[in-house]
Amino acid sequence: MLAGILLALIAGALVSLQNIFNAKVNEHTGSWTTTTLVLGMGFAASLIMGLIMEGKNMFTLQHMQPWYWFSGMIGVGVVICLVQATRILGATYAISIVLTAQLGFALLWDSLGWLGLEKVPFSFNQLIGVLIIVGGILVFKLGGKSDSKDSAGAIERRSALHTD
Amino acid sequence: MKGIIFAFIGGACITLQGVANARISQDIGTWQAATITQFTGFLMALVIALIVRDGKKHGFRKVKPLYLIGGGFAAFVIFSEVTAIQSIGVTLTISALLIAQLCLTFVIDIKGWFGVAKQKMKLPQFIGIGMMILGVVVLKF
Numbered sequence: 028m029l030a031g032i033l034l035a036l037i038a039g040a041l042v043s044l045q046n047i048f049n050a051k052v053n054e055h056t057g058s059w060t061t062t063t064l065v066l067g068m069g070f071a072a073s074l075i076m077g078l079i080m081e082g083k084n085m086f087t088l089q090h091m092q093p094w095y096w097f098s099g100m101i102g103v104g105v106v107i108c109l110v111q112a113t114r115i116l117g118a119t120y121a122i123s124i125v126l127t128a129q130l131g132f133a134l135l136w137d138s139l140g141w142l143g144l145e146k147v148p149f150s151f152n153q154l155i156g157v158l159i160i161v162g163g164i165l166v167f168k169l170g171g172k173s174d175s176k177d178s179a180g181a182i183e184r185r186s187a188l189h190t191d
Numbered sequence: 192m193k194g195i196i197f198a199f200i201g202g203a204c205i206t207l208q209g210v211a212n213a214r215i216s217q218d219i220g221t222w223q224a225a226t227i228t229q230f231t232g233f234l235m236a237l238v239i240a241l242i243v244r245d246g247k248k249h250g251f252r253k254v255k256p257l258y259l260i261g262g263g264f265a266a267f268v269i270f271s272e273v274t275a276i277q278s279i280g281v282t283l284t285i286s287a288l289l290i291a292q293l294c295l296t297f298v299i300d301i302k303g304w305f306g307v308a309k310q311k312m313k314l315p316q317f318i319g320i321g322m323m324i325l326g327v328v329v330l331k332f
Contacts (some may be wrong), residue, residue: 031279032287038271039291041264046296047305048261055253057245059236064251066233068262069269073229076266077222085226090218098211099231101204103239108201115194124195126289128202133285136206142214147280156330160286163322167293170315 062106066099123168127161206285212269213276225269286330290323 045065053061077085112121134157140146147153208228215224240246251259275284297316303309 028279031275031284034271035275035279035284035287036291038268038275039288039293040295041268041271042288043292043295043299045261045264045268046292047299047307048258048264051258051305052251052254052261056247056250057240057243059240059243060246060250063233063236063240064259065262065265066229066236068260069265070226070229070233072263072266073222073225073269076270077220077226080222081220084220085223088219088223088227092218095215095219095224095227096231098208098215099228099233100235101208101211102228102232103235105201105204105208106236108197108204112194112198112201116198121194121198124198125202125205128199129206129285129289130282132203132206133281136210136281142210143217144210144213144276144281147282152332153282153330156326156328157282157286158326159329160289160323160326163319163324163326164289164293165319166315166322167319170319171313 058106058110062103066102119168123165126164126168130157130161130164133157206281209272209276209285210281213273213281216273216277221270221273222266224273225266228269229265283327283330286323286327290320290327293323294320 049061049065052064074085109121109125112125115121116124134149134153136144137147137153138149212221212224212228215228219227272284272288275287297312297320299305299307300310301312
């Protein structure tokens with residue numbers, strides 16, 4: 028279990044770095060040009076890592092289902108939703124809702140075991156835990172952090188590009 | 192209301208993406224899943240970018256090379272997230288992921304690393320992080 032938590036923490040730290048780097052790119056070009064570059068880099072890195080780790084096996088796709096090809100488009104949907112939400116609500120409120128929805132759906136997914144993932148039975152502890160985390164996110168996000176408008180803008184750009 | 196719906200669907204899709212990646216990885220392998228999903232996403236974004244043409248000429252040249260390759264982190268993000276989901280479930284994975292993400296962003300904001308505007312830390316942010324960690328403990332035990 029510890030290994031799983033550690034991996035999730037690493038993923039989160041990388042997402043944080045990636046969002047900052049992507050925001051730097053976005054300062055000089057548009058959202059879609061940035062998104063194209065970001066996903067292109069992700070593709071190249073995944074392919075290279077796959078070839079290093081698995082060699083020729085990288086190209087044997089067993090049990091490939093047609094919908095697997097389309098699931099990458101969810102990321103494009105994420106970009107559209109986040110850009111629109113940020114534009115309408117502002118970064119702080121938009122991201123608070125995004126994070127809350129992320130956690131809520133995570134709990135829903137575990138409980139229902141959709142898509143054939145292993146079911147994690149719903150428990151009252153899980154619900155309370157998620158509610159406390161959501162409360163923490165709201166305190167963190169809405170608790171008044173930024174002192175200057177400039178930094179709020181930077182956060183906005185960064186948040187708008189969370190595509191992972 | 193429209194903004195709230197967009198934000199809500201956006202959040203749902205981020206989780207869906209992690210779950211779909213975990214599912215696809217079971218069948219074809221994790222690196223393969225990362226490669227395929229990033230590739231189709233890339234193609235679709237490229238088509239949209241060619242239609243809206245929001246790129247500025249020479250825009251990329253003004254960006255430090257380090258920042259341009261940030262997208263490559265996705266390979267490791269997907270690998271770590273998928274492996275975590277398979278071993279500890281979606282809820283705990285997303286919870287830990289978000290805490291690490293918010294904490295590191297917070298530290299970077301305070302230190303002003305990577306040239307981001309420095310921000311002062313305030314009490315609510317510490318309380319918020321404390322609550323999130325408490326939430327994970329409650330979640331698990």
